[in-house]
Amino acid sequence: MFRRKRLQKLLLIVLVLLAFSTVAVITIFPILVPVWLASQLGFRTGEYNVWIDKSVVTTIDGVKLVANIYHPQKLDKTPTILVRIPYSKTLTNTTFANVVGRMWAARGYTVVIQGTRGRYESSGEYFPFKSETQDGIETLEWLKTQPWYNGKIGMWGGSYFGYTQWVLASRVNPGLSALILQICSTDFHRMFYPGGAFSFESALYWAVTSYGKQDIPASEKVLKKGYEGFPLIKADDRAVQDIAFFNEWASHPEKDDYWKAIDGENRTKTLQAPALLMAGWYDPFLPTQIEDFIKIRREAKPEVQSATRLIIGPWAHARTVTFPDGTTPRNYRLESLAPSIPWFDKHLLNYSKSKSPVQIYVMGKNIWRDEQEFPLARAKYTNYYLHSNAQANTLNGDGVLDLTPPATEAPDVYTYNPLNPVPSAGGTMLGPRAGIEKQNDIETRNDVLVYTTTPLQEDTEVTGLVRLVLYVSTTAPNTDFTAKLVDVYPDGSAYNVSEGIIRKQYDSTKQPSQIDIDLWPTSQLFFKGHRIRLEVSSSNYPRFDRNPNTGRPIATEVYPVAAKQTVQHNQQAPSRLILPIVLTN
8 A cells, every 4th residue: 555655646746747848758757657557457566677779670672660679677588579550659659658668578578569561660651451461470580580589479459450460370480479459350351341331430530540641530520521422432532532441441342352361361260379359348349359259269279279368348449438327447548458467477478377268347237257258158048029010110109129929010111311321329430439329319210110128127137149130121122221229227318238230132022031130249237127229220320331222332322212111020020139138146
């Protein structure tokens, strides 16, 4: 307690200095803050002073990849922690890198924080995915020649610098000994095209933020210009300018050779080292990251299977979710660092401390819980059937969700007009709009079908994979159906829990058609007195792009048409929401 108070006092002094001196940011702040931060994260005490130098890897095509290197003094040979990151050289980013580099180095690691091609001080052009495999391989070969190198390398990072890990995950001699992969997966195609629809907001936010020489977070005003109008492929032009990599993403909806070159093949099976996967319930990579975990535990070599872990927290993409009651869990940036030293100590320094293979954050309860697998073997997948008397439109309609299969019921009908799509409110996109938002305004729209349970008689935990089976008809040759799982509070306030979409072609002679929509996995406690709600529609915009309903290529379509959408729920067409119910203690 005395030591913590002393550190807090030191931090206060540092903050006062920062108020008066930019020099303090560059010198004092990075030295003292790592000590305080490590204490907050529960790390073992640092044993070494740190010295810093800079080095350059010159690639085969002449690009200079610049890295800052943090060395623990008085150690000749050490494990290496490598971070390959497309960060801009700003005061904030440089300070953060210095803090993290010093904190890890003080505990016996040589830390290499390298700017990827075209970023930080590295030369070349920044073009996502294009050169990371070869640049990463050349960086590993360079590490192998360094005097401090002891044969063990760990990598850390999320999102794009999680991708810089996956492209090296199958390498040997030199290869990786441990990975910490956050909010990223082996399947970027499915992140961009979940259910076949384009993750429009995520793609445009990324492109507009990163197309220049350094990241400048895209403003809502700029993005709105991109969202308005057709065609889809010109959204970047409307927002800022033509961006080559956005055009590529928008024009490759199928998993063709373009995406196969990015995602590789069988990266989970050929993974050579244990991976700690950190995912978020409101992150766009969540479904594919869970799939990575399942595949690793099934297909990777035994020592990798048994040591790989999964953590799923209350996070959007590198952001902490705020819950409806105002509760905000610990900051994501802290959470992303918290497992680093224990994980690297175990796999790079052979410390024996182990944890459960899975740790999840149960929302509603707002607690962390250890598990042995995911999805949970004890979850009971339960059918909640859709009912109405053809009037499920809006929250004032007669849509019901319950455990009784339907008998003879009239279908629900709505018109989906791409020129007036259902707006996104919260969800699993990149950018600041992700997370939990109130849904009541959306539920007043006539093109939103709403099915709700009666008030729950007991607390009901939903943890696992969520799926919706619908029997549908449409007047369009190609269209979308969307789904949203919602928690309805006793006062009627409704908040999004999970979402999904499916885009497919339809044969007018073979309808109704059964469709399966995979919603985002979740762990949510619906409290006694709350209600479980399902929203069904055909748009969730701009989270997903609008389907123009024409059947022509979507990226270039400029003449959208409206479609009549029908959802059946009867004995022959038992539309149902399938929830993984977990008994609570």
